Amino acid sequence: MTRQELVNEKFNDLMKDDIVHSKRKVLAGIVLTYNNRPEGAKVRVIAVTTGTKCVSGEHMSERGRAVNDCHAEVCARRALQRHLYRQLYQYARSADPTKLIPTSDIEPLPGGGYALRKHVQVHLYVSTAPCGDGRIFSPHETSEPALDRHPNRLARGQLRTKIESGEGTIPVKNSSNTVQTWDGVMQGERLLTMSCSDKAARWCCVGLQGALLALLLRPVYPRALVLGSLLHPAHTSRALYGRIEGSLTALPPPYALHRVMLARAASAEVRSPARAPSFSVAWCENDTVPEIINATTGKLESGQPSLLCKQSMFARWQYLVKRLPLLPQSTECTTVTPTLPQLDGLLYQEAKQLSPGYQLAKQRLIEAFDKAKLGKWVKKPLEQDQFICELTDADPELLFA
Numbered sequence: 017m018t019r020q021e022l023v024n025e026k027f028n029d030l031m032k033d034d035i036v037h038s039k040r041k042v043l044a045g046i047v048l049t050y051n052n053r054p055e056g057a058k059v060r061v062i063a064v065t066t067g068t069k070c071v072s073g074e075h076m077s078e079r080g081r082a083v084n085d086c087h088a089e090v091c092a093r094r095a096l097q098r099h100l101y102r103q104l105y106q107y108a109r110s111a112d113p114t115k116l117i118p119t120s121d122i123e124p125l126p127g128g129g130y131a132l133r134k135h136v137q138v139h140l141y142v143s144t145a146p147c148g149d150g151r152i153f154s155p156h157e158t159s160e161p162a163l164d165r166h167p168n169r170l171a172r173g174q175l176r177t178k179i180e181s182g183e184g185t186i187p188v189k190n191s192s193n194t195v196q197t198w199d200g201v202m203q204g205e206r207l208l209t210m211s212c213s214d215k216a217a218r219w220c221c222v223g224l225q226g227a228l229l230a231l232l233l234r235p236v237y238p239r240a241l242v243l244g245s246l247l248h249p250a251h252t253s254r255a256l257y258g259r260i261e262g263s264l265t266a267l268p269p270p271y272a273l274h275r276v277m278l279a280r281a282a283s284a285e286v287r288s289p290a291r292a293p294s295f296s297v298a299w300c301e302n303d304t305v306p307e308i309i310n311a312t313t314g315k316l317e318s319g320q321p322s323l324l325c326k327q328s329m330f331a332r333w334q335y336l337v338k339r340l341p342l343l344p345q346s347t348e349c350t351t352v353t354p355t356l357p358q359l360d361g362l363l364y365q366e367a368k369q370l371s372p373g374y375q376l377a378k379q380r381l382i383e384a385f386d387k388a389k390l391g392k393w394v395k396k397p398l399e400q401d402q403f404i405c406e407l408t409d410a411d412p413e414l415l416f417a
């Protein structure tokens with residue numbers, strides 16, 4: 017079965033008794049493949065997600081309890097993070113966390129920390145091209161050779177933001193103020209979120225694991241992006257890495273720009289003209305039922321936070337960093353062994369800063385866009401990340417379920 021078929025089959029199976037939530041406009045999934053694996057499956061579907069909407073400004077959470085961006089591929093990445101946390105949890109539970117668990121997707125490194133094993137590859141499937149630069153100039157399916165006739169047009173490659181409660185994207189303003197303010201958004205300013213094309217370009221630079229996991233895990237890069245429709249190689253490759261190749265300064269190792277392989281799925285997804293639903297389905301391997309996230313509130317219909325929210329990730333991180341050997345961190349000119357600060361009262365924002373290599377790579381990416389005159393990366397209000405972990409006493413079996 018192809019990667020597209022695997023994701024579709026899993027989704028149909030999960031949603032067979034739930035017609036309401038099986039409605040979707042974009043479907044995404046994470047598939048892991050294994051080389052040289054003598055026994056067991058060579059391929060695994062780790063995550064299946066849907067969604068095309070973002071949280072509305074008034075529902076931003078100052079406790080990390082709302083999922084801001086429910087576009088399918090963004091949720092798929094967060095579901096992959098849950099998978100990585102689970103893999104690390106197995107090490108935290110084992111008698112010797114520096115000893116390889118043969119069935120794990122990750123392996124301990126001699127100097128501390130962990131890495132995805134060499135024979136494991138991460139594939140991201142999305143039923144259509146990521147919103148923003150990768151989709152905007154090629155809104156139609158075509159069988160023509162996919163050459164961009166106007167590659168030098170000024171709008172090509174620009175950073176774009178999703179608009180609150182809408183579906184399209186708009187170019188970022190070229191103002192110097194790229195940090196949004198909490199009070200501004202609460203008073204009705206539209207909350208801006210970077211487009212999926214821009215986020216995917218970032219994943220090709222800093223990996224899919226995010227800042228928190230970077231303290232434990234070497235960057236996890238996507239090997240391939242498989243699109244169910246609207247794959248125009250010229251536009252998609254520009255969106256993912258081509259537009260910053262010329263302006264990106266060297267990243268601190270082990271970070272490096274990864275030119276993700278692009279693939280068109282065997283059978284084209286048909287465009288559905290129906291209105292996009294305002295929920296997101298999110299499933300991670302071993303979940304008996306998927307979560308249904310209300311994309312407007314960023315929470316489950318019950319009002320409970322999703323397992324994909326920052327607060328949940330932060331709690332998993334806090335549990336693990338106390339128990340596992342940390343990954344040495346590269347800074348501008350040297351590599352340092354990180355020391356864990358006092359975790360009591362540590363803010364999420366402060367935890368993200370404990371991975372200087374990741375932060376530097378991210379900074380270089382933002383500078384590369386700026387240098388190439390493609391716009392300034394827009395940040396969410398700073399207050400969003402100033403929360404503490406509220407789940408320090410949580411049962412780890414539930415936390416990592």
Ligand SMILES: [Zn+2]
Pocket residue numbers: 087088146147211212213
């Ligand atoms: Zn998107």
